[in-house]
Structures are given as structure tokens and as C-alpha cells.
Amino acid sequence: MNVQVCVERSCTIFSDAELYYGHGTDNAWDEAVYLVFTVLGLPFGDDADSRQMIEQRQVSDEEWQRIKALACRRRDERTPMAYLLGEAWFAGLPFHVDERVLVPRSPIAELILQQYQPLLSEPPARVLDLCTGSGCIGIATALAFPQAQVDLADISGDALAVALQNIIRHGLQDRVNTLCSDLFAGVQGPYDLIVSNPPYVSAEEVADLPPEYQREPSLGLLSDEDGLAIPLQILRQAARHLSPGGVLVLELGYTWTLLDQRYPQFPVTWLDFDSGGEGVLAITRDALIRADG
Numbered sequence: 001m002n003v004q005v006c007v008e009r010s011c012t013i014f015s016d017a018e019l020y021y022g023h024g025t026d027n028a029w030d031e032a033v034y035l036v037f038t039v040l041g042l043p044f045g046d047d048a049d050s051r052q053m054i055e056q057r058q059v060s061d062e063e064w065q066r067i068k069a070l071a072c073r074r075r076d077e078r079t080p081m082a083y084l085l086g087e088a089w090f091a092g093l094p095f096h097v098d099e100r101v102l103v104p105r106s107p108i109a110e111l112i113l114q115q116y117q118p119l120l121s122e123p124p125a126r127v128l129d130l131c132t133g134s135g136c137i138g139i140a141t142a143l144a145f146p147q148a149q150v151d152l153a154d155i156s157g158d159a160l161a162v163a164l165q166n167i168i169r170h171g172l173q174d175r176v177n178t179l180c181s182d183l184f185a186g187v188q189g190p191y192d193l194i195v196s197n198p199p200y201v202s203a204e205e206v207a208d209l210p211p212e213y214q215r216e217p218s219l220g221l222l223s224d225e226d227g228l229a230i231p232l233q234i235l236r237q238a239a240r241h242l243s244p245g246g247v248l249v250l251e252l253g254y255t256w257t258l259l260d261q262r263y264p265q266f267p268v269t270w271l272d273f274d275s276g277g278e279g280v281l282a283i284t285r286d287a288l289i290r291a292d293g
């Protein structure tokens with residue numbers, strides 16, 4: 001069997017079921033490519049060498065049986081593919097993931113690839129990734145700014161164990177640290193950049209999410225006050241942990257409209273993304289202080 005046939009058969013397994021895509025892919029074909037290429041160790045690139053490698057690769061019966069078993073688990077258990085494969089991609093980088101952390105999918109990836117332009121006037125010396133989960137945002141940011149010291153903070157020891165695994169995977173032990181902290185309680189600022197994709201989903205909304213999301217740790221999703229409680233705490237406390245000229249980048253997803261309606265005193269900038277996604281704000285330390293006063 002060749003790779004094309006293998007992807008087609010996997011795609012058929014997915015298409016015949018009612019799956020929800022929202023953890024790195026948005027359709028059955030891409031999900032099948034993600035599965036087959038990861039199991040076979042094939043490159044995702046579109047260059048001539050990658051194409052030749054893919055065209056020439058033959059898939060053994062044993063390999064197909066492994067792929068088929070994973071495809072059937074994806075269909076029957078509704079487990080996100082990233083958990084089955086133990087790997088997710090974020091900002092063009094691979095990360096270990098399992099059910100201790102959310103599957104990375106933040107639109108902040110695009111901002112990282114643009115080195116947070118035009119939000120930062122110079123490369124940040126110290127960065128905090130608050131609510132870090134797998135560490136994907138902080139680690140990708142550390143790789144975008146080779147001089148930066150980066151702290152990855154989370155309240156979950158389980159999540160921090162995964163983040164540490166990813167720090168080691170990317171060889172960043174000398175300048176990226178994990179911190180167990182309830183929001184800012186255990187961090188030592190000031191930071192030039194605080195970036196956060198915190199929980200921002202209400203309990204009612206979590207209950208309505210497709211089964212794939214129920215596989216993720218609820219600690220990573222749930223936030224009181226219709227989802228706003230944790231983002232609001234971050235907005236109210238961040239200024240104390242930012243350096244002069246420092247910037248907060250905070251994701252609220254679709255909860256952004258509630259913040260806009262209920263708390264218009266925060267003069268935030270909502271960012272646009274070419275590759276989709278919404279509800280990411282940027283605000284400077286000065287603007288946070290003015291809003292608080």
C-alpha cells in the first residue's frame with residue numbers, strides 16, 4: 001500500500017463517523033494526513049525532497065494495522081488525535097501532549113511567528129507564559145527571542161510535568177523555567193511580556209462542548225462569571241508584574257464580546273489573525289494602570 005491509499009482509507013474511517021475537528025485540523029482529510037504522516041515519520045513539508053519521500057514510501061501491513069487501530073480509536077472514543085499520537089504542532093514546532101494538558105490551538109501562534117510585531121518595541125528580556133499547559137506558547141516565544149528568559153506558570157503540577165518535558169525536548173533548560181503558581185501568586189516579575197491563554201469557558205458551555213473537548217482537563221477550560229473570572233483577574237493584576245513599557249497579551253476566545261460589553265474601561269486592542277481565531281487582546285502596563293485608576 002502507498003501513503004495516498006493509507007490516507008484515503010483513514011479519511012473514510014473518519015468521514016463515516018460524526019467527529020468534531022478543532023484540535024489542530026478542521027476536516028477529515030487533514031486529520032488523516034496528520035495521523036498517517038506522524039505514525040510513518042514522514043515530513044509535513046511541501047518541498048521536492050519531502051514530496052519524493054512521500055511518493056516512494058511503501059506502507060507495510062503492520063504499519064497499516066497500527067494506523068487503522070488509531071483511526072478506529074479516534075472514531076470510537078472521540079479522543080483528539082493529538083492525545084492518541086502524543087504529539088501536537090504549534091507555531092511550526094512539535095510538542096508532547098497527553099490528557100494532562102489542553103491540545104495547543106491558540107491563534108497566538110501567529111503572533112509568535114511575527115515576533116509579536118507591532119506590539120513590542122524591542123525583544124523582551126523576561127517573558128511570563130501564564131496558564132502555560134504544555135508550555136507551547138512560552139517555548140515558542142523563547143525560540144522566537146533567543147536572548148529571553150521565560151517562565152512557564154501553571155497551577156497544575158501535571159501540566160508543568162508536560163511543560164518540562166517540552167522544555168527538554170527543545171533544549172531550553174538554561175533559560176526556560178516552570179513555576180507552580182495560582183495565577184500571579186508565585187511569580188517573580190517584572191516581565192516585559194506576559195502572554196496567557198487561560199481558562200475562559202463557563203460551566204454551561206463546557207457541558208455543551210463536543211465529546212473531544214470533554215477529554216481535555218476541565219481545569220484548562222473552566223472559568224466562573226460566564227468565563228470572565230480568570231481573564232479579569234489577570235487584567236486586574238498584570239500591571240504589578242509588568243516592567244515599564246511592558247505588554248500583556250491575553251486570549252479570551254469568543255468570551256471577548258462579554259469583556260467588551262461588561263468592562264469597557266479596559267482600553268484593549270483586539271488583534272486580527274490571517275490564519276483564523278479571535279479574542280486575543282493586547283494592552284500595555286500604562287493602559288492597565290489607567291483603567292484601574
Ligand SMILES: C[S@@+](CC[C@H](N)C(=O)[O-])C[C@H]1O[C@@H](n2cnc3c(N)ncnc32)[C@H](O)[C@@H]1O
Pocket residue numbers: 101102103104105106130131132133134135136137153154155156159181182183196197198199200219220221
Ligand atoms: C486553556 S489552557 C492553556 C494551555 C496553553 N497555554 C495552551 O495555549 O495550549 C489553561 C491552563 O491554565 C491552567 N490554570 C487554570 N487555572 C489556573 C490558575 N488559577 N493559575 C494558573 N494556571 C491555571 C490550567 O491548568 C491549564 O493548563
